[in-house]
Amino acid sequence: MLKIEENKSLKTFNTFGVNVKANYFTSVASEKEILEILQSKRFGSMDKLILGGGSNILFTKNYEGLVIHYVEKGIRLVEENEKYVIIESSAGEVWNDLVSYCVDNKYYGIENLSLIPGTVGAAPIQNIGAYGVEIKDVFESLSGIDLETGKKRSFKKNECKFDYRNSIFKMELKGKFIITKVILKLHKEKEFNLNYRDLNNYLGKANKEKLTIKKVRDTVDKIRTNKLADPKRFGNAGSFFKNPEVNETTFLDLKRDYEEMVFFKLDRNKYKIPAGFLIEKCGYKGKRVGDVATYNKQALVIINMGKATGEQIKMFSQEIQKAVFDKFGIEIIPEVNIL
Numbered sequence: 270m271l272k273i274e275e276n277k278s279l280k281t282f283n284t285f286g287v288n289v290k291a292n293y294f295t296s297v298a299s300e301k302e303i304l305e306i307l308q309s310k311r312f313g314s315m316d317k318l319i320l321g322g323g324s325n326i327l328f329t330k331n332y333e334g335l336v337i338h339y340v341e342k343g344i345r346l347v348e349e350n351e352k353y354v355i356i357e358s359s360a361g362e363v364w365n366d367l368v369s370y371c372v373d374n375k376y377y378g379i380e381n382l383s384l385i386p387g388t389v390g391a392a393p394i395q396n397i398g399a400y401g402v403e404i405k406d407v408f409e410s411l412s413g414i415d416l417e418t419g420k421k422r423s424f425k426k427n428e429c430k431f432d433y434r435n436s437i438f439k440m441e442l443k444g445k446f447i448i449t450k451v452i453l454k455l456h457k458e459k460e461f462n463l464n465y466r467d468l469n470n471y472l473g474k475a476n477k478e479k480l481t482i483k484k485v486r487d488t489v490d491k492i493r494t495n496k497l498a499d500p501k502r503f504g505n506a507g508s509f510f511k512n513p514e515v516n517e518t519t520f521l522d523l524k525r526d527y528e529e530m531v532f533f534k535l536d537r538n539k540y541k542i543p544a545g546f547l548i549e550k551c552g553y554k555g556k557r558v559g560d561v562a563t564y565n566k567q568a569l570v571i572i573n574m575g576k577a578t579g580e581q582i583k584m585f586s587q588e589i590q591k592a593v594f595d596k597f598g599i600e601i602i603p604e605v606n607i608l
């Protein structure tokens with residue numbers, strides 16, 4: 270029997286710590302319960318929001334519908350040979366617990382994605398990434414339920430349209446599909462990706478024979494802890510904006526003025542440049558307006574210093590967008606889902 274709560278505060282269900290309410294709220298731990306909701310007279314046709322850890326959402330107002338907090342846990346070894354393992358995880362599993370499971374078992378592939386908050390089910394939504402790895406690199410397939418038809422459906426990797434901080438689930442299927450299971454393929458043979466600048470600074474010279482998966486995970490944890498704001502101290506959702514892609518002319522102009530700027534060359538004369546750098550150059554690093562600020566160690570992270578509302582955070586983010594556009598002519602787009 271489903272337990273539906275009314276007028277539920279979402280303050281502890283979003284890492285910005287914004288104090289909004291949902292008209293209706295339920296925690297769900299199986300596909301069967303999802304179907305029960307979809308078939309119900311009262312809730313079947315009501316607006317629904319799927320919520321995982323709330324670590325990539327900014328609520329600017331109360332949610333006038335049903336919030337479905339998906340909490341089903343479970344990790345299962347589906348297949349194994351000498352080289353690979355296939356792992357299936359339920360969507361409600363905490364992402365970092367899945368990383369721990371893989372590190373403990375020496376299944377290589379997601380150790381660089383260590384300490385990313387949130388659930389396994391949300392990880393494919395924006396193709397989570399960090400330190401040179403994205404979930405798409407180890408992704409096999411996922412399954413779940415179409416919220417409009419109530420039908421089960423699976424998606425193979427090429428059907429997910431993975432891109433930088435994007436997928437079909439953040440575009441055409443946004444809000445229309447609930448992911449309940451995710452399947453990953455991980456290596457059993459030692460294989461590390463240490464190319465990302467920060468990680469390379471720590472481990473580039475390490476003896477690769479002796480280097481362990483645990484050491485890589487611990488190093489990623491250390492880098493992240495030094496740079497990113499802990500939501501338990503300051504509400505935040507990680508990077509607020511995506512790093513912009515610019516054309517060669519814009520890139521060369523910037524590089525002439527700021528030789529020190531790091532960048533990543535993409536195909537087709539395109540370059541990805543760090544939004545945090547642009548924001549800092551606009552004088553916004555550590556800047557505070559009321560209870561909203563950018564983090565003083567990472568300008569790309571907007572933090573709630575106490576009692577900021579979602580609307581105030583959104584307004585501050587728009588002020589930053591305008592400052593970056595006015596100074597550089599570059600549009601920076603939010604990564605966070607704003608509701």
Ligand code: FAD
Pocket residue numbers: 284318319320321322323324325326339360385386387388389390391392394395396397398399446447448449497498499500505506507508606
């Ligand atoms: P939520 O915030 O609950 O939801 C995000 C979106 O996914 C919403 O639109 C929601 O409706 C939808 N959704 C959630 N679960 C499901 C489901 N089962 N089925 C369908 N839709 C669903 N991200 C990175 O990529 N790399 C990083 O390095 C990184 N670092 C971060 C550091 C901090 C301190 C924080 C707070 C966030 C960081 N993030 C990072 C962002 C965030 O952790 C990820 O986007 C994460 O995958 C969000 O998971 P969640 O369960 O909290 O999703």
Ligand code: EPU
Pocket residue numbers: 398399400401465467496506507508509510511512530531543544545546547549554566567568569604
């Ligand atoms: N920088 C500045 N000032 C700042 C912040 C950054 O100059 O205040 C410059 C530095 O030169 C630094 C460069 O930007 O070398 C890149 O910074 P960092 O390595 O911290 O990475 P990022 O581009 O800011 C991205 C992801 C993070 C991810 C890290 C590590 C995006 C939007 N963000 O941040 O993901 O953890 O790389 O891979 O792509 C998230 O998505 O929420 C997130 C935290």
